[in-house]
Amino acid sequence: xxxxxxxxxxxxxVLPNGIRxxxxxxxxxxxxxxxxxxxxxxxxxxxxxxxxxxxxxxGCRAFPTExxxxxxxxxxxxxxxxxxxxxxxxxxxxxxxxxIPCERFLPIVLRRDFLGEAFEVLRDLWADPLVQGGAFRSxxxxxxxxxxxxxxxxxxxxxxxYAYERCRALMAGKTALAIHPYGTLVDLEMVRPGSxxxxxxxxxxRAPVDLYAMGPEAPQEILKRAMPALTFxxxxxxxxxxxxxxVKFSGVRRRAERARVAQGRICLGFxxxxxxxxxxRASDAFLVYNGILGGYPHSRLFQQTREKESLAYSISxxxxxATGWLFAEAGVAPGNRQKALVSILRxxxxxxxxxxxxxxxxxxxxxxxxxxxxxVDLRAAQIDAHYEEGLLGRTFTRSAALARLTxxxxxxVRRVAGSxxxxxxxxxxxx
Amino acid sequence: MRKALGRPSWRxxxxxxxxxxxxxxxxxxxxxxxxxxxxxxxxxxxxxLVAVDCGAADLVLGAGVRRRELxxxxxxFLEHQLFEGESANAFDFFAKLGASANAYTDYxxxxxxxxxxxxxxxxxxxxxxxxxxxHFTQDTVEKEKGIIAEEIRMYRDDPDSACLxxxxxxxFARHPARLDIAGTFASIRRVTPATLYxxxxxxxxxARMVVVVAADIPLGAVLAILEKTCAEAPAGHPRxxxxxxxxxxxxxxxxxxxxxxxxxxxxxxxxxxxxxxGATGLRGVPLLRQRFSTAFLGxxxxxxxxxxxxxxxxGGLIDEDFGFGxxxxxxxxxxxxGGRTRDPARLRAALLRAxxxxxxxxxxxxxxxxxxxxxxxxxxxxxxxxxxxxRTLGGxxxxxxxxxxxxxxxxxxxxxxxxxxxAEHFRVDRSATVVAGH
Numbered sequence: 027x028x029x030x031x032x033x034x035x036x037x038x039x040v041l042p043n044g045i046r047x048x049x050x051x052x053x054x055x056x057x058x059x060x061x062x063x064x065x066x067x068x069x070x071x072x073x074x075x076x077x078x079x080x081x082x083x084x085g086c087r088a089f090p091t092e093x094x095x096x097x098x099x100x101x102x103x104x105x106x107x108x109x110x111x112x113x114x115x116x117x118x119x120x121x122x123x124x125x126i127p128c129e130r131f132l133p134i135v136l137r138r139d140f141l142g143e144a145f146e147v148l149r150d151l152w153a154d155p156l157v158q159g160g161a162f163r164s165x166x167x168x169x170x171x172x173x174x175x176x177x178x179x180x181x182x183x184x185x186x187x188y189a190y191e192r193c194r195a196l197m198a199g200k201t202a203l204a205i206h207p208y209g210t211l212v213d214l215e216m217v218r219p220g221s222x223x224x225x226x227x228x229x230x231x232r233a234p235v236d237l238y239a240m241g242p243e244a245p246q247e248i249l250k251r252a253m254p255a256l257t258f259x260x261x262x263x264x265x266x267x268x269x270x271x272x273v274k275f276s277g278v279r280r281r282a283e284r285a286r287v288a289q290g291r292i293c294l295g296f297x298x299x300x301x302x303x304x305x306x307r308a309s310d311a312f313l314v315y316n317g318i319l320g321g322y323p324h325s326r327l328f329q330q331t332r333e334k335e336s337l338a339y340s341i342s343x344x345x346x347x348a349t350g351w352l353f354a355e356a357g358v359a360p361g362n363r364q365k366a367l368v369s370i371l372r373x374x375x376x377x378x379x380x381x382x383x384x385x386x387x388x389x390x391x392x393x394x395x396x397x398x399x400x401x402v403d404l405r406a407a408q409i410d411a412h413y414e415e416g417l418l419g420r421t422f423t424r425s426a427a428l429a430r431l432t433x434x435x436x437x438x439v440r441r442v443a444g445s446x447x448x449x450x451x452x453x454x455x456x457x
Numbered sequence: 458m459r460k461a462l463g464r465p466s467w468r469x470x471x472x473x474x475x476x477x478x479x480x481x482x483x484x485x486x487x488x489x490x491x492x493x494x495x496x497x498x499x500x501x502x503x504x505x506l507v508a509v510d511c512g513a514a515d516l517v518l519g520a521g522v523r524r525r526e527l528x529x530x531x532x533x534f535l536e537h538q539l540f541e542g543e544s545a546n547a548f549d550f551f552a553k554l555g556a557s558a559n560a561y562t563d564y565x566x567x568x569x570x571x572x573x574x575x576x577x578x579x580x581x582x583x584x585x586x587x588x589x590x591x592h593f594t595q596d597t598v599e600k601e602k603g604i605i606a607e608e609i610r611m612y613r614d615d616p617d618s619a620c621l622x623x624x625x626x627x628x629f630a631r632h633p634a635r636l637d638i639a640g641t642f643a644s645i646r647r648v649t650p651a652t653l654y655x656x657x658x659x660x661x662x663x664a665r666m667v668v669v670v671a672a673d674i675p676l677g678a679v680l681a682i683l684e685k686t687c688a689e690a691p692a693g694h695p696r697x698x699x700x701x702x703x704x705x706x707x708x709x710x711x712x713x714x715x716x717x718x719x720x721x722x723x724x725x726x727x728x729x730x731x732x733x734x735g736a737t738g739l740r741g742v743p744l745l746r747q748r749f750s751t752a753f754l755g756x757x758x759x760x761x762x763x764x765x766x767x768x769x770x771x772g773g774l775i776d777e778d779f780g781f782g783x784x785x786x787x788x789x790x791x792x793x794x795g796g797r798t799r800d801p802a803r804l805r806a807a808l809l810r811a812x813x814x815x816x817x818x819x820x821x822x823x824x825x826x827x828x829x830x831x832x833x834x835x836x837x838x839x840x841x842x843x844x845x846x847x848r849t850l851g852g853x854x855x856x857x858x859x860x861x862x863x864x865x866x867x868x869x870x871x872x873x874x875x876x877x878x879x880a881e882h883f884r885v886d887r888s889a890t891v892v893a894g895h
Contacts, residue, residue, distance in 0.1 A: 054499040056477075056837040093767035100762050100827050103834030127834040131476065136830060165771075173776040176797060179724035180778075183616045286722035289610035324552035333546070336603030340611055357611045359603075392555035399574040403502040403842065 028249055034412050034423040036238070037245040043260035045235045047252060048412065049245035052405065056131045058141055058241025058248070059405045062122040062148065063413055064233040067268070068202040072118055073178075073209025074217055074225045077170055079109035079120050081155075081222065084166040088150040099147065102140045103127040107147070113207040114417055115302070115348030116271050120233075122148065123406070128242050141243065145255035152230065153258035161219035162226075171217055178208050185291045186340065186355055189454050193293035196279040196450035197351055201271045231261045236416070238409040267417045269303055273349075275449040284457040290360045293353060294370060295450035298442060300350030302418050309347065310430050311438035315446070316345035317390035318439065319377060320354055324389045326373040327354065337366045347418070352446065360456050367451075377443040387436050398428050467492075467680055474861045479840050481850070481860055482676055489687050490666035493850045494676055497843050503577040503672030504843040506570040507588050508851045511535070511660030513640075514564040514633040514786070515704055518659050528647040529633070530605070530640015531656050533562040534598075537605060538653055539569070539588060541597045547587040556580040564634050565786035568851060572844055577672055578682055585668070585686040591657045591693070593650035602645055609639050616723045620893050623719050624729050624793070627889035630713040632706045632789045662700035663687065667854045671843035706788055710735045712889040719893045726894030727778075728801035730808055733887045734790030740857035745866045748783065748856075749832075750878040751792060753870065755781045756828050757820060758811045758883070759794045765811035774804045787856075792882065801892045812883045820872045832867055 028039040036048035066075055089095035099105045105126045112119045126144045129137040156163050182188050191206060198204035237256070239248040275297045300312045320327035320343025327341045341356040354374070358366040401408045401424055408424075415422035466486055473480045482494040490507070497503075516527045540547040540560070551558040556573035558580075569588050571580045612618040622637060629635040639645070670679050690698060712733050721727075739747055759765055759781040769775045779796035798804040839860070840846055853860050 055841055057841070091767055092770060093762055093764070096761035096766075097827060100831040103837075104831035105834070125838070127837050131837055132833065136833070169771065169773055172773055172799075176725050176776055176778075176799075180797065183723055185611075185614050288613045289607065322552065323548040323558070332604060333600075336600045337607075339604050339607035357607055357614075359607060359610065389552045389555075393552065393557070396555040396557070396574045400502045400572075403500050 030245065034415075034421045035408070036412060039245075039249060041253070042257055045237055045256055045260075047237045047239070047249060049239040049248040051242065051244045052240045053242050055241050055405070056128050058126045058128060058239055058243060059409070060124045060126065060144065061238045061406070061409050062235060064120045064229075064235045065117045065267075065417070066229060066233050068113065068116050068118045068205040068207070070213055071209075071225060072205050072207065073174065073211075073214035074222060075118055075120065075229060076111045076208045077167070077174055077214070077217060077222065078226055078229065079111065079122065080170040080173065081162055081166055082151045083107070083109055084170060085156040085163065086150045087154045087156055090156060095147070102138070102143055103129075103132055103136060105140060105144055111207045113205075114414055116202040117267065117417055118205075118207050124148070126241075139251065141248070142251040142255070145252045149255040149258060155226075157223060161223050164219045167217065167219040167222055171214060174208060175211055175214055178206070178211055178214070181206070181208075182285070185287060185289070185454060186357065189291040189293035189452055190353055190355060192281065192283070192454070193295045193353060193450050193452035194351075196281055196452060197275075197295040197297070198273060201273055203271055203273065203349060236413055238413070240405045240409065267419065273297075275447070278448050279450045281451075282453040282455060285454055287454060287456050289357045290363050290453060290455040291355070291357055292363065292366055292370070293355045293452045294367075294448060295452075296352040296354070296374070296446045297449040298350050298352060299445035300442065302348055302350050305420060307430065307434055307438050308442060310434045311442045312350065312352075313345055313347070314387070314390050314394065314431075314434050314439050315377070315442045316343050316352055317394055318382060318386050319343045319352075319373060322390065322393050324386065324393075326377070326386070327356070327370060330373055331356065331366060331369040335365070335369055337362050337369060347414070351449075363453060363455065371448070374446060374448070378446055380440045380443065382436060382439060382443065384436065387439060391431060391434065394431055395428060398424055398431065466684075469676075472859065472861050476864060477836075477840060477861070484676075484680060488663060489683055490663045490668045491854065492679065492683060493667060493669045493854055494679055495671040495840070495843075495846055495850060496676065497671050497673050497840065497846065500673050500843055501574045502572060502843050503574065503674065504570065504572045504670070504847040505577075505581045505584055505672070506568050506669040506847045506851050507584060508566050508568040508667050508669070508855070509588070509661055510565070510665035510703075510855075511567050511656070512563050512565040512786070513636065513638040514706070514788075515656075515660060515701070516633050517704060518655065518701060527652060527656055528640060529636045529644040530638070531648060531652060532567050532660075533639045534601065534605060534645060534648050535653050535656055536560045536562045536567045536569070537601050538593050538597060539591065541592060542587055542590060543592040547583070550583050551580065554580050554583070558584070562638055563786075564638065564789070566855060568848075570844070570847065577674060578678060581670065581679070582682050582686050585682065588661070589687065589691040591654060591661070591691065593653045595650060598648060598650050598653065602648070605639055605645050606642055609637065609642065609645075612637070612639070616721055616727065616893065619721060620727050620729055620891055623717055623893065624731055624889060624891045627714040627717045627891060628712050628731055628733050628791055629789065630709055632708040634789050635713070658695050658698065659701035662698065664700045667851060669847045669850045669854070671847040671850070704788070708737075708789060710887060712887060715889060717889070717891045719891065720895065721893040723894055725797050725799060726801050726892060727796060728798050728804050729793060729795035729891045730805055731791040731793045731889050732883050733889070734785055735881065735884075735887060737785075737788050737790060740787065742858070742862065742866065744856050745858045745862060746870070746874065747878070749866055749870055750874050751783050751882060753828055753832070754815075754875055754879055754883065755783065755792060755794070756831070757824055757875070758815055759808065760828070762827065763811065764814075765807060769804065769807050772803075772807075774798050774800060774807060801894075805890055809885060812879070812885075815879055820875050822872065825872050825875070829867060829870070833864070836864060
């Protein structure tokens, strides 16, 4: 009999092989959303880990080709499966997301245990991959290496994301925080089918796995369907995340790159005094600060740099909760680069001097409140919030997050604003 | 089930679906925009959308000697400018409510939407007021030109958007879908407050507007807001105020160019192949059948479970970037497939081979049932998200389709319908191919 404990808005239990299951009944949905996260530290094997979900779904013993897997999922009334690789601070996170129709909303002739069969698919992919002579199939590895290499090379296509990644790398220097979740082409080149299989076995043993389920079924029902499939042997991994890497900044790291572009992309990286592990009001005040600077249409960057000075169409700021860093990003006409830089930095400076109006503070808190309240209708975002807070050593609940937000004062935000300093400046401009 | 509710001024039609266990309400009243309402029981998030029958393709006003053309990008410019109110920017009031508002312009329509948890009645009222309160000045119009120029530049730097634009130029000889939705640097320079007023009064008539509300609030509250905000015509309206006629563009069924190769600074080439719609102008159930059979075929031919996908992935011709779909409006449309590839010529040949194979071998009952089951399961997600539901309802209204007719149309679909559609739509002689890259 599994023992359940409360984990924020979820009920949680630990399977015999260390997988932590977090489940909550959300009766208004007609599908169950299942998300699995497995994490490891970003390092020189990042490209190897990034390859894993793609090689695994390429073929397992039950479904030797991805097309056969997809056809099986389609017969499960269109169960969807997405695999991805993400980053949170210095964690590299492999995710699997399945959305499974609930059979009782479908015609009787189509009804099957979709949820149980979906968990079996996860088991097939994770525990029973296609292995020949102690190695993944070489043609699958070769193909997925080529695909990942293409994805890495193509990062430059999304100019805003590219500018952000380059700016982040400038901020992070030689720390793991600089590593892209896809890894590098150099590391990728070293991958061989046999060594990737060894890497996978070690990774699966060590990576803490958190499995989330939200839908019309009760947690006990989810467990009943998951248990037969997800009890494959695996060493129970420690789940305590390490404190994030800290980077010391001195001066401003600057870089400009040229490309065949019509528009210049500015990305500025700012350091703050925020300790992401601090459970106090500072972390929340940091998010409010970001909202005032560039998180909303009422924010400084949108109202001033875009609407008043007509310098940009896309302009915003984003707070990275995992590092305490803040990024301001804008697309500007190449000839307006300096004007836009001055405009953005003027707003940062104005906030740093404590010139924050009660109105903009109140508007931002109101928008953030609605965002938190809205989470109840956004399953994936609710799961992400719970998982990411866990990586910062905290347990997320909507009600506690709302209560903490209410406690944030204008003075708290001014303190954060006073600590914000430019640490990196990146510009992508026309050749 | 259809049932009329007893409110004298509005004609209210409510349909309940026993599978979804949800209802959709349609309310009409002369002089008011049509209302579509989904009472999303149990959701906190509330969503409203106002869609106007005014898109980037609406560029002609009047007829005969009174015919005049608007600058390309006018509908999109109008969308930006409507947020500028006489006394304050529309965003300011939404921000006070903590609501999140935005808008988009397509070739066929412009839609303004708002989403919030609390104070939804105020947000809906504000949405309806600002969309019905045009206020354009020389200053605000000039200021907007810089912002829109940056939007144009941003999309030109995005390879997917750039490829799509090239494809539209190849597919269409006359239809304005060949133009950029935002216009060009030159065309937006020609926009003046007078241009915007002229377009506004022609297209933003209540007869060309639909209001969609997906929210857990009483229908009576929504109708009361509509009565309060939309009873009078907007200040400054022309007398008499008549809606512009629906545009009519005579577009040949042949594509303008079969092949386009374009240099783009991207690491790997991209290939897009599109099949131009020959049967335009449908509405209602015939359109629904057409859309279903096309989506069904797209999945059968190019979907993740297809033989094409299996072979192309194994051969390294496609990766995660590959996609397919259908785009269009009442007077244009096309099916599209493609993505990043190391060998555009081989990918094109493989895509065409998949079409040719289906034509030769027909559609197996196993494949047919597999895709039908998949689509049926997909319907279950329809009511999960008020914003997604709201946009779907807006699209259904535009197409003259009721959302609850979807399941019936899918059940009625036969393999023979697909065979017919395959021969009619996936025609090489009506296809355009774009290869972009080094």
